Each structure stands twice: as C-alpha cells, then as structure tokens.
Amino acid sequence: MNQGFQFFLFGVLPYLALAIFFLVTIQRYRQEKFSYSSLSSQLLENKKHFWGTVPFHYGILLVLAGHVVAFLIPRAVLAWNGTPWRLYVLESTALACGLLTFFGLVNVIVRRLTDAKTRKVTTPSDWIIYLLLAVQVTSGILVAYLHGWGSSWFASTVTPWLWSLVQLAPEPARLETLPLLAKVHIVNAWVLIGFFPFTRLVHVLVVPNPYLWRKPQLVVWNRPAPSSRTEV
Amino acid sequence: MDVRSQIGMVFHLDKCIGCHTCSIACKNVWTDRPGTEYMWWNNVETKPGTGYPTRWEDQKAFKGGWETDGKSLQLKSTSKARIIPNIFHSPSMPSMDDYYEPWTYRYSDLFTAPEGDDQPTAVPISMVTGEPIAIESGPNFDDDLGGSAVYARNDPNLEALSPDQREQMFAIERLVFFYLPRICNHCLNPACVAACPSGALYKRGEDGIVLVNQQRCRAWRACVAACPYKKVFYNWNTGKSEKCILCYPRLETGQAPACFHSCVGRIRYLGNVLYDADRLTEIAKLPDHELVEAQRSILLDPNDPAVIEGARRNGIHESVIDSARRSPLWKFVKVWKIALPPHIEYRTFPMLFYVPPLLPVMSTNVGGKVKSDLDALFADTEKGRAPMEYMGKLFAAGNEGKLRYALKKQMAVRIARRHLTVGDVTKEEAERALAQADCTWDEADAIYRLTALANFDDRFVIPPSQREMAIEMLEDPHEHRSTAGFGFRDAPTRGA
Numbered sequence: 001m002n003q004g005f006q007f008f009l010f011g012v013l014p015y016l017a018l019a020i021f022f023l024v025t026i027q028r029y030r031q032e033k034f035s036y037s038s039l040s041s042q043l044l045e046n047k048k049h050f051w052g053t054v055p056f057h058y059g060i061l062l063v064l065a066g067h068v069v070a071f072l073i074p075r076a077v078l079a080w081n082g083t084p085w086r087l088y089v090l091e092s093t094a095l096a097c098g099l100l101t102f103f104g105l106v107n108v109i110v111r112r113l114t115d116a117k118t119r120k121v122t123t124p125s126d127w128i129i130y131l132l133l134a135v136q137v138t139s140g141i142l143v144a145y146l147h148g149w150g151s152s153w154f155a156s157t158v159t160p161w162l163w164s165l166v167q168l169a170p171e172p173a174r175l176e177t178l179p180l181l182a183k184v185h186i187v188n189a190w191v192l193i194g195f196f197p198f199t200r201l202v203h204v205l206v207v208p209n210p211y212l213w214r215k216p217q218l219v220v221w222n223r224p225a226p227s228s229r230t231e232v
Numbered sequence: 233m234d235v236r237s238q239i240g241m242v243f244h245l246d247k248c249i250g251c252h253t254c255s256i257a258c259k260n261v262w263t264d265r266p267g268t269e270y271m272w273w274n275n276v277e278t279k280p281g282t283g284y285p286t287r288w289e290d291q292k293a294f295k296g297g298w299e300t301d302g303k304s305l306q307l308k309s310t311s312k313a314r315i316i317p318n319i320f321h322s323p324s325m326p327s328m329d330d331y332y333e334p335w336t337y338r339y340s341d342l343f344t345a346p347e348g349d350d351q352p353t354a355v356p357i358s359m360v361t362g363e364p365i366a367i368e369s370g371p372n373f374d375d376d377l378g379g380s381a382v383y384a385r386n387d388p389n390l391e392a393l394s395p396d397q398r399e400q401m402f403a404i405e406r407l408v409f410f411y412l413p414r415i416c417n418h419c420l421n422p423a424c425v426a427a428c429p430s431g432a433l434y435k436r437g438e439d440g441i442v443l444v445n446q447q448r449c450r451a452w453r454a455c456v457a458a459c460p461y462k463k464v465f466y467n468w469n470t471g472k473s474e475k476c477i478l479c480y481p482r483l484e485t486g487q488a489p490a491c492f493h494s495c496v497g498r499i500r501y502l503g504n505v506l507y508d509a510d511r512l513t514e515i516a517k518l519p520d521h522e523l524v525e526a527q528r529s530i531l532l533d534p535n536d537p538a539v540i541e542g543a544r545r546n547g548i549h550e551s552v553i554d555s556a557r558r559s560p561l562w563k564f565v566k567v568w569k570i571a572l573p574p575h576i577e578y579r580t581f582p583m584l585f586y587v588p589p590l591l592p593v594m595s596t597n598v599g600g601k602v603k604s605d606l607d608a609l610f611a612d613t614e615k616g617r618a619p620m621e622y623m624g625k626l627f628a629a630g631n632e633g634k635l636r637y638a639l640k641k642q643m644a645v646r647i648a649r650r651h652l653t654v655g656d657v658t659k660e661e662a663e664r665a666l667a668q669a670d671c672t673w674d675e676a677d678a679i680y681r682l683t684a685l686a687n688f689d690d691r692f693v694i695p696p697s698q699r700e701m702a703i704e705m706l707e708d709p710h711e712h713r714s715t716a717g718f719g720f721r722d723a724p725t726r727g728a
Contacts, residue, residue: 033447035727037471040451044360044468046327057320116361117328121468123727200471200727206450208319208429212312216426221437223547223701 009187010172014165017194024197025205038203044117052111056104062097063140066151071162074155081152090151091144098141105130105137125199132192139185147179158186234509235532235542237552237695238420238440239478239502240561240583241492242571243413244683246590246642247499250411252276252372254491254500258415261479261490267469269334269359272371273476274491276413279626280387280401280618281374283412285330288462289388289575295324296460297423297578300517305579309457310427319429324457328468332369334359360468378409392625401619408617410589412626413499415491416463416476417574417582418442420507420527421516424475427458432473438697439504440583441478449473460578470726484697492692501686503559503693504552505566506532506543516579521631523576531566534559555695560682561585568679570638577629587683588627588635590616590642613639637670641679644669648676 029036042049070077081087109130112122144150157174164171175183196202258274277283291297295309309324337354345352358365374383379402390398400406418435422442425433432448433455435441444455444464449472455464456473464475479489487493492500508530515526532539534556543553556562564571564585571585590613613636614620624632644665651662666676682690 034470034472036450037727038451039471039727040453040466041468042322042325042453043328043456043466046325046329050321053320054317116363117333117358117468120361121726125727203450206430208315208431208450208452210431211315211429214431217421218425218428218431218434219437220434223438223698 006176007170007172009183010161010175011170013187013190013194014170017190020194021197025202028197028202029205036202036206037200039121039200041118041121044121045111045115048107048111048115052104052107054104055100056108059097059099059101059104060137063094063101066094066097067154070151070154071159074159077151077155081149087149087151091149094151095141095144098137098144102137102141105133109134128195129192129199129201132188132195135188136185136192139181139188143179143181143185147182150182233532233538233542235506235539235546235548236440236509237438237504237543237548237556238507238583239418239483239504239695240559240565240585241415241418242501242561242564242585242587244499244501244587245410245412246587247497247683248276248411248413248589249497250276250278250375251496253494253496254413255372257490257494258476262477263474265469266359267467268465268474270328270331270371271465271467271474273463273465273474274413274415275371276411277372278374278376278378278383278409279412280378280384280390280409280622281380282383282386282388283374283414284332284371285326285462286369287330287386287388288326288460291460291578293324294326294460294462295457296462297458297575297580298421298516300579302517302519305513305516307423307427307458309423310454315429315454318454318457319452322453322457325453326456326462328360332371332373333365335365335367338364376409379404379407384409389622389625392621392630393619397619397621401617401622406617410618412574412586413491414461414463414574415584416442416478417461417580417584418476418478419580419582420509420530421512421579421581423458423460423578423580424455424464427454428452429454433464436480439480439483439695441480441483442475443477443480444473444475446470446472446474460575460580461582483694484699486694486696488688488692488694498686498691501560501564501682501691503561504556504695505559505561506534506539506548506553506556508532512581516581520577520629523579523629524572524631524634527573527576527581528566528569531562533566534562549696549698549701552695552698555693558693560686560691560693563678563682568641568675569634570641570679572627572634572638574627575629586627587642588623588638590639590646613643640669641671644671645676645679645683648673649680 081090112118112126112130147153157178161171161174164174175186178186254274255272255276259272263269263271263273272284275284283289288294288296291308297308298305299308300306309322310318335356335358338357339354341354342352355364356367357363374380377383385402393401401408418441420440422433422435425435425442429452430448430450432445432450434443434445436443451466451471451473453466453473456462456466464473467474479487479491482489488502492502511530515523515530518526532542534540534543534553540553561571564587571587573582573585576582616623616639620632620635624630624635628634647657647665648662651657651659666672671679
C-alpha cells in the first residue's frame with residue numbers, strides 16, 4: 001500500500017472522524033435537540049422487531065466492550081490469554097457475540113426491506129448505516145475466524161497504535177503487518193464514527209442513565225418553587 | 233400537608249350521545265399531522281366493547297399502571313432493572329395493529345379514471361405507506377355495537393361477571409350500551425411520567441397537566457406501555473411520544489379545551505381542586521376497594537383555613553384557591569359523590585371522573601299511555617340492564633357500594649324533579665327517595681342545575697394561570713420572539 005495513502009487512513013482519517021464526531025454531535029445537540037431520537041419503528045411492526053434489535057444490541061454492546069477493554073488494559077488481556085483454555089473462552093465468547101450481532105443485523109435489514117410500513121420510515125442515512133454496519137460486523141467476524149487469537153494480537157498492535165493516536169504522534173507503521181480484512185475493519189470503523197453524528201446513531205449518546213437514580217415522578221414548576229414543597 | 237392545585241374533569245355519561253364531536257375537534261386542532269393520524273387523544277368508545285386501542289383495559293397483556301404488595305409501589309411494565317432489556321424492545325407495547333392503520337382515499341382516481349361503464353371509486357390508501365390497503369378496523373368501529381360478538385363480548389370488564397350474568401347481559405331484550413369518551417386523565421400519580429427513561433414526561437406543578445417534552449423524548453417508548461389508559465401515543469414520523477395536552481394554550485388564555493368546548497351534550501365539566509401531594513404514595517398502596525375513598529380523601533376542602541394556609545405557603549395564588557371553591561369537580565366528586573374515577577385499581581389516580589350512566593330509564597306502556605306510577609316509571613337502579621358488577625369494575629375498582637350510591641342519588645334527583653315539574657309523584661315519595669339516597673332538596677336542586685341547566689361558566693371554572701408570575705415571563709422576550717409554540721425555531725422533522 002502506498003505510504004501516503006496508508007498515512008491518510010491510519011494517521012489522518014481517525015482525527016478527521018473524531019473531529020466531525022465531536023463538532024457535529026455537540027452542535028446538533030445544541031441546535032437540533034429535537035432530532036436526537038432512536039426513531040424506533042416498534043409501533044409499526046412489533047414481532048420481527050424483537051429478533052432484530054435485541055440480539056443486535058446485546059451483541060454489539062458486548063463486542064464494543066471487548067474492544068474498549070483491550071484498548072484500556074492490554075496487559076491484563078495478554079496475561080489472561082497466557083493459559084490456552086482462557087484464550088479459547090475469550091475468543092469463542094467474542095466470536096459468539098459477533099455472530100449474535102450479525103444475526104440481529106440481518107434480521108433488522110430483512111425487516112426493513114420486507115415490511116412496507118417500516119420501509120416507509122427508513123431514510124437514506126439509515127441504509128448507509130446498515131451498509132457500514134454490515135461491512136463492520138462481517139469483516140470483524142471474518143477476522144476473528146480467519147486470523148485467530150485477535151484478542152492477543154490486538155493488544156500488541158492495534159492498542160499501541162490507538163495510544164499513539166491519543167498521544168498525537170500517530171504511528172501508522174504499527175498496523176503494516178495486519179491482514180487486509182483487519183485494515184478494512186479499522187478504516188470502516190473510522191468512517192462509521194465520522195458518519196455517526198448525521199444519523200440516528202446519536203441515540204447512543206443520550207442513553208438515559210439518570211433514570212437509574214431519579215425519583216419516579218417529575219414535576220416542573222413554571223414559577224420558582226417554595227421551600228415547603230415535597231418531591232414525590 | 234403539601235397543597236397543590238390540579239385541573240380535573242368530570243364527564244356526565246348520562247348526557248353523552250356518542251356523536252364524536254369532541255374527537256373531531258381534537259383531531260382538527262392537534263393530530264392531523266403526519267405520524268399522528270392514528271392518534272385519538274380524545275376518543276369515544278361504546279361500552280361494553282373493546283375500546284381503542286383494542287382491549288386497552290387488559291393489563292395482563294399491556295401491563296399498564298402500578299401494582300403493589302401493600303409495602304412498595306411498582307410499575308407493571310418496567311423498573312430500574314428492567315429498563316435495560318426493555319429499552320431495545322418494549323415487551324408490552326401495543327403495535328399499530330392494536331390501534332388501526334390510518335387511511336384516506338385516492339380521490340384523484342375519481343377524475344383520472346378512464347371512461348367506462350361503472351362509476352369510478354376512490355381507492356382507500358394507507359396514510360403510513362401511501363399504498364392501497366384493505367380496511368380492517370378503525371378507531372370507532374365498535375360504535376353502538378353493544379351486542380356484538382366481535383366487540384362487546386370481548387370487553388375485558390366482563391371478567392367481573394359470572395357466565396350466567398354475561399348471557400343475561402347479551403340477551404336481546406336486555407342489550408345495553410353506553411358511551412365512554414376518553415382523554416388523558418392527567419393522573420396524580422402518572423405511570424407514564426414514572427416510566428420515562430429520559431425524564432421527558434412531566435407534570436406541570438401549577439395545574440398538574442401531564443406533558444411530553446418533545447426536546448427530551450428519545451423514543452424509548454416506555455410511556456406507551458406504562459399508561460394503563462393507553463393515552464400516550466408514539467408519533468412514528470417524528471420519533472417522539474405525544475399525548476393530550478388538555479389544550480393548555482387554550483386554558484392559559486381562559487378558554488375551555490377544544491373537546492370540552494365543542495361537546496354537543498354539554499357532558500363535560502372542568503375545574504381545579506386542591507390536593508395533598510404528601511399522601512399520594514401512602515394511598516397508592518391501599519387495597520383496591522379502598523381506593524375511591526382514598527383518592528377523595530386527598531382532595532382538600534378549599535374553604536378549610538388550614539388548607540388555605542397550606543396553599544398560600546406553597547405559592548398558590550388567591551385566584552386559584554378561589555376558583556377551587558367554585559369548581560364543578562369539587563361538587564361532583566367530593567360534595568355529591570356522584571362522579572367516579574375510571575379503573576382506579578391502576579393506581580395512577582386519574583383526575584377525570586365519570587358520572588355513571590343511569591340507563592335505561594324504564595317505562596311501561598299500558599293501553600297506549602305511559603304508566604306513570606313511581607315503580608313503572610323509574611325502575612330500581614339495581615335492575616339496570618348493565619349489571620352492577622360490570623359498572624363497578626369500570627368505575628369503582630369493584631367497590632359497587634360507591635357506584636350504587638352515585639346511581640341512587642341521581643335517581644332520587646330525577647324523582648324529585650318529577651314531583652316538581654310533572655307532579656305525578658307525591659312529595660312523600662320524592663322525600664323518601666331523597667332520604668334513601670343521602671340527598672336533600674337543596675342538593676337535588678344543585679345537582680339538577682349543574683346537570684341540566686349549566687351554562688359555560690358553570691361547567692368550566694378555569695383557574696387563571698398567572699402567567700405574569702411565570703419564569704419564562706422573566707426571561708428575555710427577544711429569545712422567545714421567533715420560536716414557534718414548541719419553544720424552538722425549526723419545524724419538527726424526522727432525524728437530522
């Protein structure tokens with residue numbers, strides 16, 4: 001691969017994607033708050049919805065969590081993989097989560113294609129996301145299947161590269177030895193991150209964690225509240 | 233004591249003629265936008281019947297409202313732990329099939345059809361997909377079908393009846409139906425608010441109106457499942473939930489909500505009451521049969537000095553306390569006790585009360601004349617065509633005593649009026665009926681007046697909204713100058 005192109009993909013694209021990600025999501029939140037929605041289509045089709053969205057979300061959350069762990073604590077992952085059975089457990093769990101995601105994504109796409117009402121509310125940006133996600137999930141599963149022990153080599157190649165990005169001294173050369181599929185997976189991930197703020201994926205950023213500690217009832221006063229009021 | 237003011241409503245079912253004018257008034261004002269066509273913030277259903285959405289009262293399927301073991305109070309549909317799985321796929325959410333798929337007709341077919349032997353027809357097309365559809369159901373397809381095997385027989389309230397009673401209810405000469413107009417109840421303990429993961433739903437402190445903040449709603453759909461009355465709707469186009477707003481822009485300018493204003497039978501009453509918010513969680517844990525009385529007990533007497541003092545301490549304006557004194561709600565619910573909440577066993581404490589229907593008033597034909605002695609003219613309320621158990625399940629959480637009281641008092645008022653206007657009922661008979669119904673001549677007169685004669689200002693006692701004291705009045709008017717009602721400038725569109 002051309003050196004300059006390689007530098008663009010692994011030294012420039014990540015910054016470009018992150019810049020777009022932060023600038024646009026924040027600006028969109030400030031100006032177009034109304035557009036922050038998961039845009040659920042469960043009302044229009046309630047049965048196939050379950051078999052698409054549930055496996056997809058659980059699968060992708062676990063897979064993402066795995067990537068984050070390997071990024072944050074690579075030494076611990078390598079240490080864990082020191083014993084073969086533990087490596088097998090980790091790898092097969094990761095592959096199973098990938099397949100779960102794939103199963104969900106296929107169901108989501110099939111539902112969107114076959115159900116007339118949900119097709120109606122599927123926008124071009126949704127189709128682009130499905131395409132990017134399909135590439136991402138498929139390439140991820142193929143990497144896991146064809147180039148095994150990724151949990152180990154990720155920690156020794158991709159993690160240092162990611163840290164080099166964090167330190168603003170990108171070292172694209174660290175990825176040179178990676179197979180093409182893995183490179184596709186990485187590039188597509190940055191494309192996905194860059195495209196993220198323009199899509200319904202922003203619902204990930206407004207996950208309602210305050211629900212876990214807020215009081216059941218919510219009362220909003222139009223006038224300043226006197227101190228004697230109790231909150232139910 | 234934490235005194236708050238709440239706008240409440242009374243619907244007098246004996247006066248409802250099922251004309252759907254209210255529904256149309258609401259539809260024309262609020263829900264004729266893309267994504268809201270299937271919503272009827274106000275609908276009128278025939279009881280017995282399955283209602284809209286179909287079988288909404290079946291909480292085994294829809295899991296609406298609260299449940300309690302006497303110690304804690306939990307939503308049926310979700311909880312802090314269950315929110316995680318529920319957020320991907322809400323398990324008890326109704327789908328559009330439970331409402332209906334809205335449609336219009338392709339009227340252009342009428343004048344673009346090629347010349348032929350037949351009249352051209354306008355094909356029905358779905359308002360979701362725009363494609364031709366076979367119409368299967370609509371929001372009021374149960375209209376007047378009191379004996380229908382499809383609608384009436386599938387009414388979830390029939391559970392309260394024995395098989396024998398059910399057969400009697402559907403015997404052809406006893407067939408009965410009445411109308412149940414429904415809007416959001418603006419509950420004191422709203423399940424939709426408690427369920428919203430984003431905190432988008434809220435109750436307005438000043439008047440208790442329950443609203444959805446369109447900027448904060450993220451389409452997690454928990455409110456739709458949690459509301460036992462199925463009065464929060466999901467707008468499939470904007471990806472936001474919407475619900476009845478009790479026409480607050482009208483209320484704030486002293487006008488009655490559109491459905492109230494347009495009501496042909498003048499069945500609707502609106503006014504505010506003061507209530508004690510401190511006792512809400514306590515009474516919500518009481519057993520079913522105590523709930524009607526418990527809800528009444530937290531409504532506070534606006535003439536009681538202690539209540540007035542508490543209201544002032546909480547910043548409730550004198551004019552709002554004054555309108556609570558004149559409120560028709562206070563009279564119907566607390567003084568006369570003839571208005572009852574729908575399905576209070578859901579424990580949301582709805583603030584829409586129904587005066588149960590006294591139907592039908594029987595008369596006997598003898599030789600071409602109506603037999604006019606008391607027994608023939610006014611059948612015993614116990615012999616009503618709709619069994620007490622059925623009405624009790626609908627309006628009193630099975631506590632039929634509350635229902636009997638309301639029906640008996642209404643009957644006594646009729647008998648008293650018959651004595652005064654027609655005169656074929658003796659004074660003694662009228663007084664006996666009043667005494668049995670815990671009613672006096674004065675009270676009977678007041679009930680008669682507010683039921684039969686009430687003009688606009690008697691039916692709607694709208695508390696002033698004191699906008700001059702509101703927080704937004706203190707903000708920079710230039711900021712609000714060009715925002716369009718929603719509080720933000722751009723038209724609400726789907727996605728980015």
